[in-house]
Amino acid sequence: MMLSEAQAEHSALAQRHLVEQIEAAGGWLSFEQFMELALYAPGLGYYSGGAQKLGKGGDFTTAPEISSLFGRCVALQSADVLRALHAPRILEIGAGTGSNFRFYSTVQAGASAEPSREMLKIARNKTRPDGMALVQSCAESLPFESNSFDAALATLVLCSVKSPQQSLSELRRVVKTGGTIVLLEHVRPGGLLGPVFDLLNFISVPLFDDHINRRTAAAARAVGLQTIQVEKHMLGIMNLIVCRV
Numbered sequence: 370m371m372l373s374e375a376q377a378e379h380s381a382l383a384q385r386h387l388v389e390q391i392e393a394a395g396g397w398l399s400f401e402q403f404m405e406l407a408l409y410a411p412g413l414g415y416y417s418g419g420a421q422k423l424g425k426g427g428d429f430t431t432a433p434e435i436s437s438l439f440g441r442c443v444a445l446q447s448a449d450v451l452r453a454l455h456a457p458r459i460l461e462i463g464a465g466t467g468s469n470f471r472f473y474s475t476v477q478a479g480a481s482a483e484p485s486r487e488m489l490k491i492a493r494n495k496t497r498p499d500g501m502a503l504v505q506s507c508a509e510s511l512p513f514e515s516n517s518f519d520a521a522l523a524t525l526v527l528c529s530v531k532s533p534q535q536s537l538s539e540l541r542r543v544v545k546t547g548g549t550i551v552l553l554e555h556v557r558p559g560g561l562l563g564p565v566f567d568l569l570n571f572i573s574v575p576l577f578d579d580h581i582n583r584r585t586a587a588a589a590r591a592v593g594l595q596t597i598q599v600e601k602h603m604l605g606i607m608n609l610i611v612c613r614v
């Protein structure tokens with residue numbers, strides 16, 4: 370793909386920043402530190418820098434926008450998720466371009482959090498309930514007080530976050546005790562497909578920053594959430610996970 374002048378300039382800036390950081394660190398960075406900078410360096414990283422990630426100009430292969438068939442499958446399930454969430458104050462993490470806004474009930478209030486400035490720009494132009502604020506934030510460090518939401522949701526987000534454990538712990542912190550967290554996620558399937566996904570993960574992470582072998586329900590339990598429902602779809606690859614805080 371040919372880069373525009375602005376994209377090439379942004380890319381050069383990001384590269385220079387990485388080189389400076391490597392030099393400042395004495396000549397090398399761990400893979401984790403490198404990815405942290407590449408993805409989240411303020412104003413420059415993949416998520417924080419504002420590049421297009423969805424649609425033809427983007428590279429999120431799991432994004433609902435990428436294929437109308439996949440989009441419709443996810444939309445049907447997202448609609449169920451949101452209908453089930455009749456909580457007064459909700460939080461959505463990784464809200465992307467706001468594809469779930471149309472399912473929010475008009476009385477709902479709360480926040481839609483998303484780290485990408487560019488996606489937030491698109492989301493801002495979509496209709497959402499007046500009480501839903503748009504907030505730029507990663508799931509691992511949510512800028513909300515503890516116990517400030519009645520429910521939370523994420524659709525196709527925990528495959529992308531840097532740390533599912535930290536993200537789920539944050540959700541547990543900001544949702545009130547007794548509240549609900551609903552996750553619609555693609556995960557590591559069971560049976561023979563599991564090891565296949567383990568292998569494919571070696572390709573999906575470097576290429577798309579998409580972790581296709583995460584055990585999201587188990588991760589939720591590991592941070593102390595109670596999984597009250599795990600509905601498996603598409604050979605166990607898509608899970609609807611309902612947690613109680």
Ligand SMILES: C[S@@+](CC[C@H](N)C(=O)[O-])C[C@H]1O[C@@H](n2cnc3c(N)ncnc32)[C@H](O)[C@@H]1O
Pocket residue numbers: 416429431432433462463464465466467468469483484485488506507508509523524525526529530531532
């Ligand atoms: C596949 S898209 C899904 C978007 C939206 N939830 C939907 O269903 O249309 C993954 C989303 O996760 C977001 N994301 C990536 N890393 C994140 C993080 N550390 N915390 C929160 N969201 C993150 C991406 O910016 C992107 O919007």
